[in-house]
Amino acid sequence: MTRTHVRMSKDDRRALILTAAVEIIGDNGFRGFSIKDLAVRCEMTDAGLLHHFGSKTALLMAVLDERDRQDEIAIAAALGDEAGHDPRSPEAVRQILRMLVQRNGDRPEFIRLYAMLRVEAIAPDHPAHEYFRLRDAAAHRMFARLVHVIGDDPDSLARQILAALDGLELQWLRDQQAFDLVGEWDKLADKLLRPTGPRE
Amino acid sequence: MTRTHVRMSKDDRRALILTAAVEIIGDNGFRGFSIKDLAVRCEMTDAGLLHHFGSKTALLMAVLDERDRQDEIAIAAALGDEAGHDPRSPEAVRQILRMLVQRNGDRPEFIRLYAMLRVEAIAPDHPAHEYFRLRDAAAHRMFARLVHVIGDDPDSLARQILAALDGLELQWLRDQQAFDLVGEWDKLADKLLRPTGPRE
DNA sequence: GTCTATAGGTAGATAGAC
DNA sequence: GTCTATCTACCTATAGAC
Numbered sequence: 001m002t003r004t005h006v007r008m009s010k011d012d013r014r015a016l017i018l019t020a021a022v023e024i025i026g027d028n029g030f031r032g033f034s035i036k037d038l039a040v041r042c043e044m045t046d047a048g049l050l051h052h053f054g055s056k057t058a059l060l061m062a063v064l065d066e067r068d069r070q071d072e073i074a075i076a077a078a079l080g081d082e083a084g085h086d087p088r089s090p091e092a093v094r095q096i097l098r099m100l101v102q103r104n105g106d107r108p109e110f111i112r113l114y115a116m117l118r119v120e121a122i123a124p125d126h127p128a129h130e131y132f133r134l135r136d137a138a139a140h141r142m143f144a145r146l147v148h149v150i151g152d153d154p155d156s157l158a159r160q161i162l163a164a165l166d167g168l169e170l171q172w173l174r175d176q177q178a179f180d181l182v183g184e185w186d187k188l189a190d191k192l193l194r195p196t197g198p199r200e
Numbered sequence: 201m202t203r204t205h206v207r208m209s210k211d212d213r214r215a216l217i218l219t220a221a222v223e224i225i226g227d228n229g230f231r232g233f234s235i236k237d238l239a240v241r242c243e244m245t246d247a248g249l250l251h252h253f254g255s256k257t258a259l260l261m262a263v264l265d266e267r268d269r270q271d272e273i274a275i276a277a278a279l280g281d282e283a284g285h286d287p288r289s290p291e292a293v294r295q296i297l298r299m300l301v302q303r304n305g306d307r308p309e310f311i312r313l314y315a316m317l318r319v320e321a322i323a324p325d326h327p328a329h330e331y332f333r334l335r336d337a338a339a340h341r342m343f344a345r346l347v348h349v350i351g352d353d354p355d356s357l358a359r360q361i362l363a364a365l366d367g368l369e370l371q372w373l374r375d376q377q378a379f380d381l382v383g384e385w386d387k388l389a390d391k392l393l394r395p396t397g398p399r400e
Numbered sequence: 401g402t403c404t405a406t407a408g409g410t411a412g413a414t415a416g417a418c
Numbered sequence: 419g420t421c422t423a424t425c426t427a428c429c430t431a432t433a434g435a436c
Contacts, residue, residue: 167367
């Protein structure tokens with residue numbers, strides 16, 4: 001009698017599932033993917049998968065937690081010492097934003113995951129609704145603080161940057177990554193960050 | 201014996217269903233809504249609803265067709281005579297964009313419908329995948345043509361405008377419409393449309 | 401034009417064997 | 419840790435009565 005399944009350590013299995021979950025949820029959304037599909041992709045059964053996470057919702061939360069854990073490290077590095085004492089120049093801000101875009105461009109599956117979930121989670125009964133409400137508010141505050149050296153309305157500028165960032169990344173995804181994300185962002189950021197001058 | 205249902209003309213019933221469908225699909229996506237929920241909202245049964253559209257997919261297409269029909273009229277009006285012979289000034293472009301944003305701001309349920317479907321439809325097997333591929337390509341061409349009087353890279357500028365437009369509208373939705381969409385767009389558009397100057 | 405009834409499928413989750 | 423089997427719920431769509 002042959003073994004029909006592979007035994008794996010708890011941590012290895014969890015990591016494997018979480019990686020696959022990022023892609024399958026990014027493709028289909030939380031509502032659109034099934035635990036069974038994810039399980040098949042991980043070469044196991046749905047019951048086996050649920051043993052590790054308990055429920056579909058708990059799996060989603062685990063995915064988001066894991067991403068946050070990794071993002072925290074990377075973003076702290078990108079902000080570097082700058083974050084501690086406010087960047088001194090628009091040029092420093094431009095470089096920080098550039099690093100964030102570059103990082104996202106290297107991981108289109110995460111752009112997609114967040115784009116998908118953020119739209120789904122506008123519905124108040126979505127399990128990630130509160131998560132994104134808090135996360136987006138925090139991002140807005142962080143960006144406002146970051147750019148307050150540039151103009152007299154950091155709140156508005158932060159909104160513009162977040163909107164442009166989101167919009168450009170999403171378009172890049174839909175376009176099947178057919179243009180140079182970082183290059184286009186640089187041009188866009190130049191316009192957003194340039195001090196306001198008189199109209200033409 | 202009392203009547204348990206309301207008889208209605210074919211056209212009235214279709215119109216009623218389509219209006220409700222915009223909201224329910226915008227809330228839950230195509231994958232996330234059920235014909236039964238929509239039917240309940242229209243005070244009828246799912247079988248009764250399907251009598252009018254045949255299938256869930258056909259209903260989605262009918263929603264998109266109906267929107268296109270109405271949008272064509274409105275957008276033609278917004279572009280006005282300008283479209284026929286290329287706007288002569290950045291100011292004219294600015295006004296056209298402003299009208300488009302204003303129109304969308306008056307109909308948040310459509311912003312939501314399109315935001316939801318556009319993300320869902322990145323998946324190649326989504327019934328609206330091809331629809332949005334064609335639609336977005338056409339929008340990009342139209343905007344590039346519209347702004348070619350402004351800079352030397354209309355392709356890139358059109359991308360930037362579309363990205364900023366999408367991103368800002370989506371943020372406005374998520375924020376529960378807590379900021380002035382048209383006002384913020386004006387500020388953003390100023391920066392995008394201002395001719396490129398030297399860095400500070 | 402709308403209903404009831406139902407077919408046939410898939411979903412998430414649990415129980416218990418190994 | 420993973421499986422098989424099963425429960426319950428819900429889904430889309432169709433058939434046929436009214």
